[in-house]
Amino acid sequence: MNLKQLAHMLALSQTTVSRALNGYPEVNEETRRRVMDAAKRHGYRPNPSARRLATGKTGMIGYVLPTGASVDIDPHFVEFLSGLGDYARSHELDLVLSPADADDQETTYRRIVANRQVDAVYISSPRPADRRVALVNTLGIPFIVHGRSEGFDFDYPFTDIDNEGAFHEASRLLIQLGHRRLALINGDDRETFAIHRERGVRRALAASGLALGERHVCSVVMTEENGYRATKRLLEAGDAPTAIVCSSLIMALGVVRAVRDLGLTIPGDVSLIAHDDVFPWLRPENFSVPLSTTRSSIRLAGARVAERLAARISGLEEGVRGEVWPVDLVVRGSVAGAPA
Amino acid sequence: MNLKQLAHMLALSQTTVSRALNGYPEVNEETRRRVMDAAKRHGYRPNPSARRLATGKTGMIGYVLPTGASVDIDPHFVEFLSGLGDYARSHELDLVLSPADADDQETTYRRIVANRQVDAVYISSPRPADRRVALVNTLGIPFIVHGRSEGFDFDYPFTDIDNEGAFHEASRLLIQLGHRRLALINGDDRETFAIHRERGVRRALAASGLALGERHVCSVVMTEENGYRATKRLLEAGDAPTAIVCSSLIMALGVVRAVRDLGLTIPGDVSLIAHDDVFPWLRPENFSVPLSTTRSSIRLAGARVAERLAARISGLEEGVRGEVWPVDLVVRGSVAGAPA
DNA sequence: CAAGAAAGCCAAAGCGCTTTGGAAGACTCT
DNA sequence: AGAGTCTTCCAAAGCGCTTTGGCTTTCTTG
Numbered sequence: 001m002n003l004k005q006l007a008h009m010l011a012l013s014q015t016t017v018s019r020a021l022n023g024y025p026e027v028n029e030e031t032r033r034r035v036m037d038a039a040k041r042h043g044y045r046p047n048p049s050a051r052r053l054a055t056g057k058t059g060m061i062g063y064v065l066p067t068g069a070s071v072d073i074d075p076h077f078v079e080f081l082s083g084l085g086d087y088a089r090s091h092e093l094d095l096v097l098s099p100a101d102a103d104d105q106e107t108t109y110r111r112i113v114a115n116r117q118v119d120a121v122y123i124s125s126p127r128p129a130d131r132r133v134a135l136v137n138t139l140g141i142p143f144i145v146h147g148r149s150e151g152f153d154f155d156y157p158f159t160d161i162d163n164e165g166a167f168h169e170a171s172r173l174l175i176q177l178g179h180r181r182l183a184l185i186n187g188d189d190r191e192t193f194a195i196h197r198e199r200g201v202r203r204a205l206a207a208s209g210l211a212l213g214e215r216h217v218c219s220v221v222m223t224e225e226n227g228y229r230a231t232k233r234l235l236e237a238g239d240a241p242t243a244i245v246c247s248s249l250i251m252a253l254g255v256v257r258a259v260r261d262l263g264l265t266i267p268g269d270v271s272l273i274a275h276d277d278v279f280p281w282l283r284p285e286n287f288s289v290p291l292s293t294t295r296s297s298i299r300l301a302g303a304r305v306a307e308r309l310a311a312r313i314s315g316l317e318e319g320v321r322g323e324v325w326p327v328d329l330v331v332r333g334s335v336a337g338a339p340a
Numbered sequence: 341m342n343l344k345q346l347a348h349m350l351a352l353s354q355t356t357v358s359r360a361l362n363g364y365p366e367v368n369e370e371t372r373r374r375v376m377d378a379a380k381r382h383g384y385r386p387n388p389s390a391r392r393l394a395t396g397k398t399g400m401i402g403y404v405l406p407t408g409a410s411v412d413i414d415p416h417f418v419e420f421l422s423g424l425g426d427y428a429r430s431h432e433l434d435l436v437l438s439p440a441d442a443d444d445q446e447t448t449y450r451r452i453v454a455n456r457q458v459d460a461v462y463i464s465s466p467r468p469a470d471r472r473v474a475l476v477n478t479l480g481i482p483f484i485v486h487g488r489s490e491g492f493d494f495d496y497p498f499t500d501i502d503n504e505g506a507f508h509e510a511s512r513l514l515i516q517l518g519h520r521r522l523a524l525i526n527g528d529d530r531e532t533f534a535i536h537r538e539r540g541v542r543r544a545l546a547a548s549g550l551a552l553g554e555r556h557v558c559s560v561v562m563t564e565e566n567g568y569r570a571t572k573r574l575l576e577a578g579d580a581p582t583a584i585v586c587s588s589l590i591m592a593l594g595v596v597r598a599v600r601d602l603g604l605t606i607p608g609d610v611s612l613i614a615h616d617d618v619f620p621w622l623r624p625e626n627f628s629v630p631l632s633t634t635r636s637s638i639r640l641a642g643a644r645v646a647e648r649l650a651a652r653i654s655g656l657e658e659g660v661r662g663e664v665w666p667v668d669l670v671v672r673g674s675v676a677g678a679p680a
Numbered sequence: 681c682a683a684g685a686a687a688g689c690c691a692a693a694g695c696g697c698t699t700t701g702g703a704a705g706a707c708t709c710t
Numbered sequence: 711a712g713a714g715t716c717t718t719c720c721a722a723a724g725c726g727c728t729t730t731g732g733c734t735t736t737c738t739t740g
Contacts, residue, residue: 002726002727018729045451049456049725050393052727056695065421071422072620073419075619082413086439093439096400096437097437099424111385224626282563283564286564342695352720355720356718359719362698366718367719371718394698683740684737687734690734695726695727699724707717
């Protein structure tokens with residue numbers, strides 16, 4: 001059932017039927033009702049390919065997915081996707097993932113824009129002066145950055161959490177509890193979020209005349225194993241930290257294992273605070289010692305990004321507003337006063 | 341730069357240019373070279389929307405993503421996606437995720453097929469007599485099922501692992517080590533994979549004249565917390581098992597925590613084998629006691645599914661062949677002879 | 681009551697590609 | 711040399727929708 005047939009059986013022109021369906025004003029309300037009714041009754045759905053060709057609108061949002069044998073997709077991604085999908089569903093949007101060589105995403109961005117394959121894109125895990133952001137900005141497709149980049153001579157729309165503030169608060173608490181030697185087990189420090197988190201820790205320490213020891217900060221891919229190794233190294237060295245701030249719950253698993261391996265305890269010997277993106281399948285309150293966390297739902301972020309993308313597509317959102325969400329500091333059993 | 345312009349500057353018709361580009365035989369090789377060359381030089385890329393409208397082919401594969409506030413996407417999904425994306429990238433395929441209400445995916449399947457939004461779809465986590473499989477089968481779109489359904493009067497193409505065999509082997513080993521009371525901490529038993537795994541355990545037990553105690557099998561959503569709870573319950577009851585087989589590494593984290601909480605040890609008091617889908621961020625060899633696993637890379641499965649989908653789209657694969665991959669049983673420190 | 685405005689509808693021209701049905705020229709064969 | 715066969719290319723017809731520009735009617739208004 002296509003427009004032509006529908007128009008024919010209503011004894012109307014395609015023009016009128018199309019306009020009636022798309023809510024244009026120059027059609028009689030009575031006629032519109034007739035058309036709408038017939039369309040519904042016959043299950044008429046406009047062919048999206050044809051509509052795309054005519055309008056250029058696709059009803060899809062895009063994401064360039066870095067892939068490769070040695071590239072791992074962040075497990076946080078599913079949660080982000082849950083949020084995004086939840087919003088997208090209620091607005092008839094689909095998400096298209098365009099896999100790209102992790103080292104050459106630019107080509108793919110150019111392709112999906114040139115081909116008009118999607119109405120908007122989002123960018124995640126940005127780095128300072130991220131080329132993707134600059135590219136997408138010049139290509140002129142609506143976009144939202146999830147996270148932040150830095151060092152551009154232009155502004156751009158983003159949704160991010162207050163990573164610096166979160167880690168500042170966490171560190172401040174530890175300092176107040178008497179800790180003097182903090183360590184930071186961070187994610188890849190080429191990414192902005194990791195830079196911000198480190199900045200937060202340093203700022204808190206500096207406020208008390210302390211500093212982050214050179215060997216007390218490490219930047220690794222956020223796996224359980226790396227959390228373990230980092231902790232082992234930290235605690236076996238001479239000036240072992242008495243408190244650790246950690247960028248992910250998964251790494252925190254490794255931290256806990258390392259501490260136990262060394263015959264130490266949390267929080268007796270080491271206090272621990274980790275960042276929690278809120279996974280349904282791994283909860284900080286269920287760690288052997290309930291874990292204190294800086295908490296921010298990445299699922300909500302996904303929904304928000306989708307919402308803003310939809311708004312930008314339909315022209316409801318303009319400008320380059322960046323928004324920064326506060327992060328909760330949730331204190332549980334894994335922190336205590338510094339050992340004597 | 342579109343076909344018309346390109347044809348015009350080559351002083352050829354659109355027909356010829358189109359054919360030259362698409363490898364049709366009725367064009368002079370010399371001409372083809374000229375066309376190809378000019379196309380490359382001017383960076384001509386056929387407009388996909390137009391091509392879609394004309395051919396119906398989209399160059400996209402589809403996945404209906406169940407969403408909802410209370411629906412969690414399986415974290416395995418990112419790994420599957422890695423494999424899928426890796427293959428798709430090298431074949432210029434994109435993946436479109438169509439979010440759907442988890443309780444009404446049918447509408448979405450119908451939509452994406454009716455709209456010709458994708459060339460093929462895959463279905464994951466199927467259940468016995470899964471309605472999605474039946475639906476997609478009648479809709480006539482190429483598809484592959486990742487996993488297996490059961491109880492249809494038709495065959496369908498799938499790629500699955502030998503869940504029953506894997507859990508049979510794992511159980512057999514435990515029995516040979518003298519264990520008599522096994523327990524199974526399984527995933528949602530409405531899904532086929534869970535049914536097959538239980539079947540494997542039962543078959544191994546039956547071969548030695550044993551059975552799976554009624555309270556020794558539980559079926560839960562695969563979270564750390566549920567692993568913990570199930571284990572706690574199992575071990576605190578009267579006829580506590582001496583060995584546990586567990587359907588996921590994440591649940592195994594909870595198992596380990598529960599065992600420790602009760603002052604017991606692995607493998608001294610309880611032997612443990614879990615299924616490992618191979619995550620880069622959580623490895624069984626890094627558990628406090630290295631974990632024995634039944635191992636099968638879900639990433640490879642993703643790549644294989646993409647490969648088969650591509651083959652079916654281009655008509656290279658026909659028929660309804662199902663393939664079942666063997667699973668490795670990897671023995672590490674978490675198993676030992678039954679306690680006396 | 682004639683003239684101008686507004687409302688309601690339509691025919692046809694795209695959007696950019698593929699594909700059908702020829703046609704012209706070159707080549708083969710008897 | 712004439713008939714038949716390839717080879718190589720082309721014009722034009724879709725694919726199904728939106729949108730432009732215009733044409734009737736009907737409704738105002740002085």
